[in-house]
Amino acid sequence: MSESPPILALASVSKAFGAVRALQDVSLELRGGEIHALAGENGAGKSTLVKILAGVHRPDEGGVLLDGRPHEFHGPGDAQHAGVAVIYQEPTLFPDLSVAENIFMGRQPRARFGRIDRRALRAETAKLFERLGVALDPDRPARGLSIADQQLVEIAKAISRDARVLIMDEPTAALSGNEVARLFAVARTLQEQGCALLFISHRLEEIFDLCQRVTTLRDGRYISTEELDGLTPDDLVQRMVGRELDTLYPKQETTPGETVLKVSRLTREGVFTDVSFEVRAGEIVALAGLVGAGRSEVARAIFGVDRYDAGGVEVAAAKLPAGSPTAAMSAGIALVPEDRRQQGLVMDGSIERNIGLTQLRSLRRGPIISRKVERDRAADWAIRLQLKYARLSDTVGVLSGGNQQKVVLAKWLSTDPSVLIVDEPTRGIDVGTKAEVHRLLSELAGQGLAVLMISSDLPEVLGMADRVLVMHEGRLAAEIPRAEATEETVMAAATGRTRQEAA
Amino acid sequence: MAPEAPAAEARPVQARAEAPRPLTRFIRWDVIVTALLIVVFAGGALGTSDFATSDNLAFALDDLSEIALIALPMTLLVVAAEVDLSVASVLGLCSALFGALWDAGWAIETIVPLLLVVGAVAGLVNGLLVTRLGLPSLAVTIGTLTLYRGLAYVVLGTKAVAQFPQNYADMATKTVPGTPIPYPFALFILLAIVTAIVLHATGLGRALFAIGAQEEAAFFAGIRVKRIKLLLFVVSGIVASFAGAVYTLRYGSARADNGLGLELAVIASVLLGGVDFDGGKGTLGGVVAGVLLIGLLRNLLMLRDVATEIQSIVTGLLLIVSVLTPRIAAKVRETRRHHRANPSASS
Numbered sequence: 001m002s003e004s005p006p007i008l009a010l011a012s013v014s015k016a017f018g019a020v021r022a023l024q025d026v027s028l029e030l031r032g033g034e035i036h037a038l039a040g041e042n043g044a045g046k047s048t049l050v051k052i053l054a055g056v057h058r059p060d061e062g063g064v065l066l067d068g069r070p071h072e073f074h075g076p077g078d079a080q081h082a083g084v085a086v087i088y089q090e091p092t093l094f095p096d097l098s099v100a101e102n103i104f105m106g107r108q109p110r111a112r113f114g115r116i117d118r119r120a121l122r123a124e125t126a127k128l129f130e131r132l133g134v135a136l137d138p139d140r141p142a143r144g145l146s147i148a149d150q151q152l153v154e155i156a157k158a159i160s161r162d163a164r165v166l167i168m169d170e171p172t173a174a175l176s177g178n179e180v181a182r183l184f185a186v187a188r189t190l191q192e193q194g195c196a197l198l199f200i201s202h203r204l205e206e207i208f209d210l211c212q213r214v215t216t217l218r219d220g221r222y223i224s225t226e227e228l229d230g231l232t233p234d235d236l237v238q239r240m241v242g243r244e245l246d247t248l249y250p251k252q253e254t255t256p257g258e259t260v261l262k263v264s265r266l267t268r269e270g271v272f273t274d275v276s277f278e279v280r281a282g283e284i285v286a287l288a289g290l291v292g293a294g295r296s297e298v299a300r301a302i303f304g305v306d307r308y309d310a311g312g313v314e315v316a317a318a319k320l321p322a323g324s325p326t327a328a329m330s331a332g333i334a335l336v337p338e339d340r341r342q343q344g345l346v347m348d349g350s351i352e353r354n355i356g357l358t359q360l361r362s363l364r365r366g367p368i369i370s371r372k373v374e375r376d377r378a379a380d381w382a383i384r385l386q387l388k389y390a391r392l393s394d395t396v397g398v399l400s401g402g403n404q405q406k407v408v409l410a411k412w413l414s415t416d417p418s419v420l421i422v423d424e425p426t427r428g429i430d431v432g433t434k435a436e437v438h439r440l441l442s443e444l445a446g447q448g449l450a451v452l453m454i455s456s457d458l459p460e461v462l463g464m465a466d467r468v469l470v471m472h473e474g475r476l477a478a479e480i481p482r483a484e485a486t487e488e489t490v491m492a493a494a495t496g497r498t499r500q501e502a503a
Numbered sequence: 504m505a506p507e508a509p510a511a512e513a514r515p516v517q518a519r520a521e522a523p524r525p526l527t528r529f530i531r532w533d534v535i536v537t538a539l540l541i542v543v544f545a546g547g548a549l550g551t552s553d554f555a556t557s558d559n560l561a562f563a564l565d566d567l568s569e570i571a572l573i574a575l576p577m578t579l580l581v582v583a584a585e586v587d588l589s590v591a592s593v594l595g596l597c598s599a600l601f602g603a604l605w606d607a608g609w610a611i612e613t614i615v616p617l618l619l620v621v622g623a624v625a626g627l628v629n630g631l632l633v634t635r636l637g638l639p640s641l642a643v644t645i646g647t648l649t650l651y652r653g654l655a656y657v658v659l660g661t662k663a664v665a666q667f668p669q670n671y672a673d674m675a676t677k678t679v680p681g682t683p684i685p686y687p688f689a690l691f692i693l694l695a696i697v698t699a700i701v702l703h704a705t706g707l708g709r710a711l712f713a714i715g716a717q718e719e720a721a722f723f724a725g726i727r728v729k730r731i732k733l734l735l736f737v738v739s740g741i742v743a744s745f746a747g748a749v750y751t752l753r754y755g756s757a758r759a760d761n762g763l764g765l766e767l768a769v770i771a772s773v774l775l776g777g778v779d780f781d782g783g784k785g786t787l788g789g790v791v792a793g794v795l796l797i798g799l800l801r802n803l804l805m806l807r808d809v810a811t812e813i814q815s816i817v818t819g820l821l822l823i824v825s826v827l828t829p830r831i832a833a834k835v836r837e838t839r840r841h842h843r844a845n846p847s848a849s850s
Contacts, residue, residue, distance in 0.1 A: 305723060328725075329725040335723065343719050343720055345717070346717040346721070347717060348716045348717070348783055349712070353709065356709065357720075357721070357726070360710065361706060363706070364705075364706060367700075368700070368704045369705060369706060369709060411724070
């Protein structure tokens, strides 16, 4: 079973966009009954490769082999027809249609007079879910489904089309631990049924947990394909970045100073309850917990983009008025939000304008914005954060995810904050940039900044935090000092297995 | 953590080497409209003898006063991804009020400030409905478009009030000595300069573009989105009410149906000037060119005795072209880039 011939393969594929060579001479073989990992930093060419497999792009050189024979995909429809399905990080379902209707969109089973046979529709869907081993109601509307459930619907849709190759492009980025486990169970089921799976993730643990072989890309070039057995995470990182990473979590030891941020009994009905904690100067405090535990909501309430019903926030012993980001900013709070593309950046805006957006006041000379100050400041931050860009007047949309995050950081650090709240600071960012962001956070804390870091990435939490606050179902479930923080203690609190009340 | 010694335009070493800025950056819609404006003007001057006379130009510009004035705050609104369709009704309401109060013996010095207050309130209502209740401005101002026009009829009924004092009528029609520029249009030029500075060189302008392009990101950056929008609607109301006074004096007639449908001409000029209806993109220079282009075209067609139906067909087509062209151009650029990238795959 393990040595079955590849269902889908790429042979020496190259692809360029303008002057950018996205892929050069890359080969890949996807075998039935195998989960294959695709590893590489952002910009390594993974997305381009996926799009070629999905029939979105056609290779400039080299070709696609289907069941060992050269085959040309003339569009996404062709690839789908050939049994290739792609599950994206954030699926797009029709929110007002039922789960079953979404799965059979355009191919609904028909009854007499061309009416849709609802009973058959439901039965077919239930059969699919059974085959995947998931419990979802075919009749419920897609609106309100978690991202994890939406992905399962997409997978069911793919299976209903007899997909033999399933490509999962960073499916776990927005999932909680349990949801990841469930997704993996489904993936293994499909593997046993003989499907070929391609799995992309920035989380190395997941690759080692789920996959059998891994193909690594770097700067659009093929580096290697090898069995994961006998490979260490360090080996893999080294292939991805092409050099030894000094360390992924360069945490500096600091002595915390005065309390800068004090949150007391903060409550927002139905979202979070009675949350109290302090962050001191020079300290990195992690806010851990499962997705949906209310972490981001607490951050948003502190920063004033959301209201809260009770409790209060103090910065440097001064009470902060509720519900005003402007007031939070002048008190010295900065928030690097979770959703970079919607909340962090104006995607159509230029790099310099995005960086300048938080300090329109200080860019003024008289009533007029000084273009020179705006540009100099942006250039200065670009150098300090080692931003990779062509022109400061380019839109941030053309940057890679990691570089976009650097622009968000620059935008907020240039406000000279005393409290920095970062929400999932390294989600969807390649390993190299991730280490840079960690070093930056560590340095900033060393200079006396109070950092509150929300993260679903456990190694990041354990590696960076001086203290770990764990939220569970809207409440603070535990406060764990660095010395005692382990995957076990944090996860136990996050899943509600212990209940040592904080504060 | 303030930036130390800003490096003077230092580019990081790792900046990707790229071709120099292509000439295509000059092929922007506002530049095209300006070119088109020059072509129409030259064509008019050559082909129609009555066109390039200072009398006719003065008339054409004066005829454009209200549209031009209202287009300024409308530009700010559309850049911020909002719109105010009630402007022509505010104009009509203020015109009717003007007539009723003048009829009742009020002094013009009292009436005009009062009209501005009424305009501000009308704008405030729009703004509050949009910002407090979170309703889309398109829907809100369609509602108030009808509402304010209805109020205009309540105020004045179907009668017309005329006989305004000559010195005020002169202010609305006479030109600045030595130029073909009527006073209202001179005011427009002044306000256009102010608006251009606000939009392109102040923090408020930066905020407007950010709100229009990505409102949530603007809010997260500490920009007071609601307050700014409210302000825009109020300004829009005030300018529309002032335009109502100008209109009344210019025609020497106060009627409840004054300026009916004018909002479409305003929005046409703004879009023709290259402002993206989805917000976040546009220049004030483009809008000025758009306003002038529509004004001159209408004037030319009128001079050549083209039927009004044809006039509105031309304006409508121009508007559609202006909305379509930038999108088609973007598509073409995309395809060309793609072809240059891989000429082999250009089947």
